Amino acid sequence: xxxxxxxxxxxxxxxxxSRNARFYLGGTFFMGYAxxxxxxLYNLYLRQLGFSEGDMGNVLFFxxxxxxxxxxxxAVAIDYxxxxxxxxxxxxxxxxxxxxxxxxxxIRLLYAIAMFAGAGWTVHFVIAxxxxxxxxxPSERTHLFSVNYALDWTAGLLGALIGGFIPKILAxxxxxxxxxxxxxxxxxxxxxxxxxxxxxxxxxxxxxxxxRVDWRKYVSLKNRSFLPKLCLPQFLIGLxxxxxIPFLNIYFxxxxxxxxxxxxxxxxxxxxxxxxxxxxxxxxxxxxxxxxVVAISQMASIPFFLVLAFSYQLPPVILAFWFRxxxxxxxxxxxxxxxxxxxxxxxxxxxNSLLMLSWNGSWMFSTLIGGQLIEHFGFVxxxxxxxxxYATVSILLLLIFKKDLNVGIKKVA
Numbered sequence: 047x048x049x050x051x052x053x054x055x056x057x058x059x060x061x062x063x064s065r066n067a068r069f070y071l072g073g074t075f076f077m078g079y080a081x082x083x084x085x086x087l088y089n090l091y092l093r094q095l096g097f098s099e100g101d102m103g104n105v106l107f108f109x110x111x112x113x114x115x116x117x118x119x120x121a122v123a124i125d126y127x128x129x130x131x132x133x134x135x136x137x138x139x140x141x142x143x144x145x146x147x148x149x150x151x152x153i154r155l156l157y158a159i160a161m162f163a164g165a166g167w168t169v170h171f172v173i174a175x176x177x178x179x180x181x182x183x184p185s186e187r188t189h190l191f192s193v194n195y196a197l198d199w200t201a202g203l204l205g206a207l208i209g210g211f212i213p214k215i216l217a218x219x220x221x222x223x224x225x226x227x228x229x230x231x232x233x234x235x236x237x238x239x240x241x242x243x244x245x246x247x248x249x250x251x252x253x254x255x256x257x258r259v260d261w262r263k264y265v266s267l268k269n270r271s272f273l274p275k276l277c278l279p280q281f282l283i284g285l286x287x288x289x290x291i292p293f294l295n296i297y298f299x300x301x302x303x304x305x306x307x308x309x310x311x312x313x314x315x316x317x318x319x320x321x322x323x324x325x326x327x328x329x330x331x332x333x334x335x336x337x338x339v340v341a342i343s344q345m346a347s348i349p350f351f352l353v354l355a356f357s358y359q360l361p362p363v364i365l366a367f368w369f370r371x372x373x374x375x376x377x378x379x380x381x382x383x384x385x386x387x388x389x390x391x392x393x394x395x396x397x398n399s400l401l402m403l404s405w406n407g408s409w410m411f412s413t414l415i416g417g418q419l420i421e422h423f424g425f426v427x428x429x430x431x432x433x434x435x436y437a438t439v440s441i442l443l444l445l446i447f448k449k450d451l452n453v454g455i456k457k458v459a
Contacts, residue, residue, distance in 0.1 A: 280381075
């Protein structure tokens with residue numbers, strides 16, 4: 047009965063989503079599919095071509111560099127340009143980057159292309175939070191943030207599953223494995239391009255701002271001491287995640303000798319677990335508050351991460367992978383929602399870009415280091431480092447925002 051009431055409540059909130067928000071969610075689905083395809087296949091593809099984990103880390107570094115460099119311009123774009131045009135341009139850049147990453151194998155060119163791919167991907171996610179704040183009311187806003195992430199990861203389920211099976215199926219038909227990877231990646235390019243159809247439908251009003259850009263407003267708050275408090279947790283989480291998360295497909299391939307189809311199955315079920323976490327977030331938040339849920343979910347993921355580090359038995363590792371991802375990723379939309387709620391509306395775009403800049407800036411460098419460390423020392427010491435960082439962040443959140451622990455709690459009259 048409780049589950050039925052929960053579903054009814056969720057449906058009631060979803061029905062409140064505006065027309066613009068629904069079209070944006072449509073674009074999220076196709077972007078999510080494409081992103082998961084790249085995440086699932088590209089390291090395996092580079093491995094098949096003979097590149098090392100260090101090379102993969104370098105490619106991820108430049109992808110993160112593109113993300114970092116594009117974060118602030120994307121925030122400016124949503125204020126000074128029509129969102130529809132910005133999103134369509136980003137879709138085209140992403141699709142082209144997918145195609146070039148698929149066929150170019152010269153490593154230095156891959157670095158440049160990865161930068162453009164990171165930049166195009168950033169636009170969608172920098173724009174999301176301020177766009178949702180402008181396209182929703184407080185009553186459905188937390189659900190909108192969570193549904194956006196849940197839809198992204200649901201599409202990622204399909205991207206991981208289909209992307210993983212394509213190389214295997216084509217290999218049984220006599221096609222080289224490299225060609226199978228390329229076809230899977232090209233399907234990701236098609237899906238990225240498809241997102242532009244939904245962005246075309248968004249009815250964007252005239253830009254909020256005109257005239258000369260005041261860049262200072264995008265890197266500061268009226269309460270300046272608050273901005274570092276918001277950015278520090280994101281910086282640390284990005285630092286820990288970049289060390290190991292982008293290499294988990296290589297982890298399964300190396301430690302357990304799994305092929306892309308088997309890894310795709312594991313990743314796709316992991317997406318389901320993560321979606322459940324996203325959808326559960328708003329329910330927990332109403333009783334515990336946004337920050338408490340973020341900190342507790344991150345801390346609860348640590349025992350599962352320890353299993354990944356030390357176990358060489360596949361079944362418990364798979365379960366740990368699923369639960370770790372669900373708990374850790376639950377915090378993403380909740381922390382973004384928290385940040386948007388406690389800052390001034392005219393600074394939503396700028397602060398959201400700085401949050402992404404904090405995460406991606408540290409992630410960028412840690413992927414560079416992580417690839418080298420994994421190549422020379424294996425996964426265990428790198429995973430332990432990430433675990434320590436995650437535990438530190440969870441404690442810091444409760445200390446830094448102790449006065450805001452009740453934000454998100456909804457009292458029943």
